[in-house]
Amino acid sequence: MTGKARRSMTIFLAVVVVFLTISLVLYPEQAFQAGTDGLKVFWDAVFPSLLPFFILSEVMLGLGVVNALGVILEPLMRPLFSVPGAGAFALSMGLAAGYPMDAVITAKFRRNKLCSRIEGERLLAFTNTADPLFMFGSVAVGMFKSPSLGMLLAIAHYISAFLVGFSFKFYGRRTERKEREEESFTRETRTDKKGRMFSRAILELIKAREEDGRTLGKLLGDAVNDSIKTLFMICGFIIFFAVLIRVLTEVGFTSLLSYPLHSLFALLGIDPHLIGPTLSGIFEIDIGASQASQVAAPMVQKFLIVSAIIAWSGLSVHGQVASVLTGTDIRMFPYIMARMFHAVLAAILTVVFYNLGFGNELAHTFFLPTLWSGVTPTSAHWLVSWTALKNWADLLGITIGLSLLVYVGSRFRRRAPSSR
Structure with missing residues (x-):
């Protein structure tokens, strides 16, 4: 960005901030109510579901468990996604706990040299998923x-x-090849890959634990402290964007933003009543999905919009991701492109699977236990945490099983010619 462009951006941001501040003064009651709603969402769903994962991830990194999992999961993750085996840990955490858990783990991987910058950007592109609980x-x-x-x-x-x-x-x-010549990125690349998988995994665990060096008490204390700090940062983003959307709606700014969408929705044959929820979903996922469920529109179109909003995840989540990536060289642009691509694909597949008849009444028990029938996540904090942890354990177990099958299959194929 040139100096002139940077100055123009600074002036633009200053005008926007002043405008928002004046709007808060003009609509204090609406802003307060929006902030209260945002805090309730955080306390009822986000805090209890993410806190156990944040603490566990810190402890598992400090104990070297993630490094050992990286060796075990390398046969699966490297051929499929061109990321280190430890990426499966971030994937399982993201699948079970939702955003921005994946970004937190990926940032830690990069700081600990468990992945390159390009591998971190690849990992962030597809592990930024909503959790089944949501x-x-x-x-x-x-x-x-x-x-x-x-x-x-x-x-x-x-x-x-x-x-x-x-x-x-x-x-x-191309960039990755150049970077690998300049720096050794992963522990796997520095480790002799000869020998059995589990032997190498144990060696990696011991090496990582020795390099960390913290006592268990210090490790747990740091894990809790860092987790609470990150969660309150997330809380701030949720409240800020909840207030932002409400204020922009009150001043009529969202109506101006809706004009470009009218032509697009008309071209695609989507009900114009869904423009408002789409705009809200661009900013904040919960608000956009909730509004889409309440408008009078064809059901399949409501599902399409909600699916796209969930895949996009909202500027609120993007702000959280950008915050946790601070201090790393992982760039946001590939992440934003991936979110757009994900939103388009999710919307298309939702329509396809809806027309194929997916979504029977018994299918939801695949991810959630039967005690979740008719229960919302806000009804019991312990149930939110327990279900998320169960999902993570199941997903990680399945991933490890698949990786072991790939590893055994590859060893069998290598030995097959010699037995002829």
Whole structure:
């Protein structure tokens, strides 16, 4: 960015901030109510579901567990997505706990030299997913009163995320080769890959633990302290964007933003009543999805918009991601491009699977236990945390099993010619 462009951007941002500040003064009651609603969302759903994962991730990194998992999961993650095996840890955490868990883990990987910059950007591109708890509990049951919708949204969301991951496998190949010549990025590249997988995994665990050097008490204390700090940062973003959307709506700014969407929605045959929820979803995922569930529009179009909003994840989440990436060289532009691609793919697949009849009433029990039927995530904090942890354990177990199958298969193929 040139000096002139930078000055223009500074002036523009200053005008925007002054405008928003004046708007808050003019609409204090609406801003206060929006802030209260945002805080409730954080306390009822975000805090109890993310806190255990934040603490666990810190402890597992300090103990070297993630490094050991990187060795075990390398046979699966490297061929599929061109990322280190430890990327499966970020993937499972993101799938179970939702955003911005993946960004927190990816930033830690980069700081600990467990991935290169390009690998971090690839990883962030497809691990930024909503958790099943949100899609099945908050959206399907809480907003649409339809548990069967959860499976439709989940299938479209996760398949499209993996397609984004496959696509980004080829991203940054030339830059990556240059970077590898300048720096040793991963512990796997510095470790002799000869020997059995589990032996190498144990060696990596011991090496990482020795390099960390903190006592267990110090490690737990740092984990809790860092987790609370990150969560309150997330809380601030949720409240700020909740207030921002409400104020922009009160001053009529969202109506101006809606004009470009009228032509696009008319071209695609989408009900214009969904323009408002789409705009809200661009800023904040919960608000946009909730508004989409309440408008009078064809059901499949409401599902399409909600699916795209969930994949996009909202500027509020993007702000959280940018904040946790501070101090790393991972860039936001590839992440934003991936979110747009994910949103388009998720919307298309939602329509396809809806027309194929996906979303029966029993399917939602695949991710959530039967005790979740008819229960929203805000009804019990312990249930939110327990379900998220169970999902993570299941997902990580399945991933490890797949990686072991790939590893055993590759060893068998290497030995096959010698037995002839």
